[in-house]
Amino acid sequence: MSDKARFRLVGRPRARVRAAASSPGSRVPGALAQLAVVLRTPARAAQPLFGQAPKTWQRMLPFAVVGVFVVTLLPVTIAVLTNDYGLSGGWSGALGVAQTVPLLLAVTRPLHAWGVVLLADTIGAALLIHADRVAAHAWPWTPMAIVGYLLLMACLGLRESIRTLVGVWLATGAVGAVLGFFQPAGSMNTAALLFVLGGVMLALTGALRGLGDAQQRIAEQESISEAERARRTLLEERARIARELHDVVAHHMSVITVQADSAPYRLPGMPEPVQEEFAAIAASARESLGEMRRLLTVLRGDGTERAEGEKAPQPGIDRLQQLVEATVRAGQPVELSLETGAAEAAPPAVDLSAYRIVQEALANVVRHAPGASTRVSVTVDEDEVLVLVVNGPARDAVVALESSGTGHGLVGMRERVRLTGGTLDTGPLPDGGFRVAARLPLNAPNKDLS
The missing domain is CATH 3.30.565.10 (Histidine kinase-like ATPase, C-terminal domain)
Incomplete structure (x- = not known):
């Protein structure tokens, strides 16, 4: 697809979205539609989130948001695991890195990041079973793990298909349910909390992404409709040209044919060479009329008529x-x-x-x-x-x-x-x-x- 065609396909829907957003009666739907276009599913698997946003700051926004989360969650996770849960400093540092740094991958490959983070959170829950002060604290998912996991769910919802999102959600619930059999005494089980919040986040972001996809499909259909209108205009112009050719040329050629054929009868005593000349003129005029009629059939036809005209011997x-x-x-x-x-x-x-x-x-x-x-x-x-x-x-x-x-x-x-x-x-x-x-x-x- 050329750059100009791509502009028609993508640029115009945004203009329509802005127009809808500016109307008094539809500001909220218009704003959601504009946001949905920005958040639309990228065309390539490794393309970053917001990769098709029109402005540079919008394309860089996912990197900035995830970077802020990682920089904030990493020290907080290490401190909470060490001070509140009583986990050793080495394990706290390893878990903090394993649970937060993979979030950086969520901007381009959220499904891979989810697999790494879920594994790290599961290992962390297993280590916290024997922590010194796990009682009265959240388990198996710590508050920092829940925040990072919800960020990951948002990235997944903006990228993956509905089937994949349902699978991720069920896998999260299944892991939480299995870990529930090993819950330490006195701890607060957060498996159900993450299961519900994760489902809500996936539903919201998935619906927003779906709205963007719907906007794109509408734009594509409108582009196809424009092409059909242009094709119909072309056919109408062909028909007009055919009518003009018929009116201007066919009449005069027919007159020439009739006059040439009737000349020997209208002018008796005409020499033989002159009669042959008039016969040749009539034959040439008839042949020209035949070729012009084939051309008019092609110009006029949109289906069967044009096909029949193209089948005529050339x-x-x-x-x-x-x-x-x-x-x-x-x-x-x-x-x-x-x-x-x-x-x-x-x-x-x-x-x-x-x-x-x-x-x-x-x-x-x-x-x-x-x-x-x-x-x-x-x-x-x-x-x-x-x-x-x-x-x-x-x-x-x-x-x-x-x-x-x-x-x-x-x-x-x-x-x-x-x-x-x-x-x-x-x-x-x-x-x-x-x-x-x-x-x-x-x-x-x-x-x-x-």
Whole structure:
């Protein structure tokens, strides 16, 4: 996904959340939704919590909070275990480090941190069974262990799935229940307390994370809806273009066809060569109408109609002879050199591209150099088709039919050649003519060139 697409996907929902938060009637839900987006589940397993927050201080906040907890809990745990529970200094220091330092891992890998902390808390509960002053104190979970464990539950709730959270919660209760069978006399059992508080913390943070995920899914659906709207707009524009083409072009082409077909009947005594000329004009007009109708079907269709239009036979190298003959009948001297088997050797994409390149090149000759001698050559070697169209200068007595052009013809040639992975070389010749040379590889990629 590009950066721009990612901005559309993530940035816009935040803008909508801010707008919702600013409305008088929904300030609290809007604030929760904004917080949920910040706390949304990271995309990668090792990505830190708040890793997708928009601001730097928000991304650094989990590290700061966990660091403060560790720096505070470590000395307090050692002091309480030594002074209140009567545990030896060595064991107190080891347990203090084992129960607090792994919390630093909770920012990136809370599930791993939970396993280490639960093991350390369980070992600590086993050591406190024989402590000198455990009576009248919390057991098996000390107050410091409960605080650190709840912090760990918050990190887990913001990261892991519901199934994992339920498993963590049940495992915590199971360990507390098992340790309850070894409870020292006079101690206060805190297994149920941690089980309840841990469940509440997991539920709250899990629900908040789920709200963020829901916001993300809504943003993705809205992005998909925008793409669908753009696609519908494109189809509507295609239909409009098709209607305009039909209104502007089809009517005039139909008139040309009717006039050319009816000329021998409206003008009796017409010489035979003139009748043949009118017949050629009518045939060319009908062929142009047929190709335009296929194009309109593709432009108009969104489903079945477009598929039917794309299934229509496309011209290829085997129809170059007809194309050249039609050009010759129009008064343009053209010679065709077509290698035997060229049409069979070329794949469909190359076959169509070769025909369209020759068609556009001959059209350019008729428009810009009418009457100029032209040579068309199509050859095939081991791995490519070579299409060559060369015309000489226009006859002095003939004025070009068009003195200027849009340049779309050459652009279309280059695009077709590019899609087939070939090369195109065009340019004027020293004698005033023009040359079009295209190399089309036989292993052309499967692209839609129609």
